[in-house]
Amino acid sequence: MAERLRTIARSPGTWVGAGLILLVLGTLAVVAAYAGGLSALGPWDWAALRFTIWQAALSATLSAVLAVPVARALARRRFAGRGLLITLLGAPFILPVIVAIMGLVAVFGRNGLVNDTLALLGVDRVSIFGWQGVILAHVFFNLPLAVRMILHGWQAIPAERFRLAQSLGFSAADMGRHLERPMLREVLPGAWLAVFLVCLTSFAVALTLGGGPSATTIELAIYQAFRFDFDMGKAATLGLIQVGLCLLALGLSTRVTVPAGFGAGLDRDIALPAPPGWRRGADVLVIALAAAFLLTPLAHVILQGLPNIVGLPDAVWTAAARSVVMALISAALALGIALMLALAVASGQRWVEAAGMLPIVASPLVLGTGLFLMLRGVASAQQMALPVTVAINAVMALPFALRILIPAARALRADYGRLADSLGMDGLARLRLLTLPRLARPLGFAGGLSAALAMGDLGVITLFADSRNPTLPLLLYQLMNSYRLDDAAACAVVLMAISFALFWAFDKGGRLHAQL
Amino acid sequence: MRFAALALLAVTMPATNAAMAAGPELTLYAPDYFATEWGPGPKIEAGFEKICGCDLVMVTGDVLPRIMLEGDRTEADVVIGLNTDTTLRARESGLFAPHGQDLNGLTLPVTWTDDTFLPFNWSETAFIYDATRLANPPSTFQDLLDAPDDLKIAIQDPRSSISGLSMLLWVKSVYGDKAVEAWQKLRPKVLTVTPGWSEAYGMFTEGEVDMVLSFTTSPAYHIGAEQDTTKRAAIFPEGHYFMAELAAKLASSDQPELAAKFMDYVLSPDFQGMIAEANWSYPSKLPRNQLPAYFAALDRPERTIFLSETEAEEMRKPALEEWLSVFAQ
Incomplete structure (x- = not known):
């Protein structure tokens, strides 16, 4: 017991985990305390709760199921531009919501490409507005995340196992049973969970594309409580429900996750067996469809905004520079914390994983209000705006970074932990010689994702916005609210390009350093 | 560090x-x-x-x-x-x-x-249209309700947007006890309900909807800043909400x-x-x-509807219930 306690006290991951719980639940408690307790929910709130869970479950299931064939096709085929395509396919996940919605409407809307094609074929037009639009948008945003997580799973199967399977004359079905399905059993629940949690706090997507209040999410109910009813008790109740849902989903996904246990390989970069014949055709088709679905809306956003970039006001470039610095700090923070947490999780402290996933469902409004109440008297919200934005963006990116790092950290511990322990490799030496090189690839990916997410995120804007030193996403909203929609479209392209460049640089860096 | x-x-x-x-x-x-x-x-x-x-x-x-x-x-x-x-x-x-x-x-x-x-x-709430795309805009609120369902509009959610709230009170003020029926007639034309003004207005300028809930003064921006005179506010004799x-x-x-x-x-x-x-x-x-x-020179309504804050607050919750009952089936 004493030994166990000592390990816990020594591991920085546990302290950070406790800090996160304090941040998410503490802000909730402060808001509830301010309101003098929690308030009861009305019938519309329950309807919103039902819709929220339903759409999140459906979006997550679709994203995860569709991601499997895409990831498999990308894992086993080699073609020119494959690396670039994989990176590009990640782009929707890092787009600011409003920009993505405009892109989707342009492609799937009433006068969009899809409906014009349908009309040419003599088929009835379909509407993007309604629950189907919400699901479509959520799959658009999250399919890239699921594909990348599953692709990592495929790449994590040591190539030696595939070669052994080939020399034993495994059929495709055997390969599936012994290699691919165990890997999916390990990776898929995590991917599903991540998408489910993202969709749980969806706000603008659900409203704009949902077509009306039949597609209301909990986050809107929180907003209404905050903005018009000033019912902080209700905001806290709803925030608490989100946290409860997160823990429930996390528990479920842990139960169905089974470690694959492939063991370590020699890290030789050998192409996966690529079955010829109709499977080849199917893979080509899958990749083409995924690329068309994910990249056409992006192309529209770019075409729309490109002509106006030259005339953009200087404020855009100042904001861009500010945002890049902030995103880099956020990413560094997120990576440091995520690494500590992932190592703690891998060493058997499962609750730390739950702590790390909590921020994903923390309502930005409740979190912001709680922080505002905590910090008042200490510093003004204006002074705190940018530091709070940096910190919150780091914390919000954490769950994604964790989902990427945890499987890798577990494998690292299973494969090399005992050897390193027996060599007495500890502290900095272990970090430098074992952990960082072995985790470079997932670290690069996680860092890129964190930086890109921080770049595109508004933070907890309502109370902590420094509008005179705006970040790029805030400036984009300001442009839209001043009728300057053309400038906003151009600003969106700049934002997208920078997010993408940040993501690419980190990801590339990780892959370079992964070569042992 | x-x-x-x-x-x-x-x-x-x-x-x-x-x-x-x-x-x-x-x-x-x-x-x-x-x-x-x-x-x-x-x-x-x-x-x-x-x-x-x-x-x-x-x-x-x-x-x-x-x-x-x-x-x-x-x-x-x-x-x-x-x-x-x-x-x-x-x-x-x-x-x-x-x-x-x-x-x-x-x-x-x-x-x-x-x-x-x-x-x-x-200003007052109003529906904005593009004269080059919509040759015969509705000339009364009733016309809008009776318009064919392929006339598509975007409005804002009264639970998250101040202009959405104005729209709610506008309909309630004009139609009173018949507000539910008015919403029922309007509903097939509402392509989407956005959380804020900018999403809806963006859909209008992109051409996704024919009319958007905005303000009687919105055309001024297009004239003053863009020298574009095609954006107009549809003026209704039933009055516009202040x-x-x-x-x-x-x-x-x-x-x-x-x-x-x-x-x-x-x-x-x-x-x-x-x-x-x-x-x-x-x-x-x-x-x-x-x-x-x-x-x-902007078009002006003849009637401006104005509710005192007490009237507005009293009307808000029941009107919201009515709106939800129609839109959230």
């Missing part, structure tokens, strides 16, 4: 430290869009600092929730950008002091007697004289003269002939 701290310091330093004005500080809370170079904020700051011998510190964000959270410990001396329809709760908080302004000479289409909240600009933006003084202010001076400034010709093109709505105290010509 040290680099991070330095970088953090660098980004948090105000980028444009407009020559620090000397004298006491007056803190003004304003909505987010005020602060940009395209909003009215910079002009207000420059104009007021010229006459006050003080430093006007503009703090932006969600003004009312923030003031309510801070209570009487707020740093704000004055606020600007509150909306009619949400002032009852603000008044009941007791945080605001009388503005002390003479209300004669206001150029509002309604009578204004409020001694706490002072309007600085106003909406003003307000300024107020905090009772807890430690600069009451400066705060009073700011209230004077809000109604001064300097402020009133720039607000039309800075905020794209009608100034609250400026004769029509002093407006830019195209602004004065």
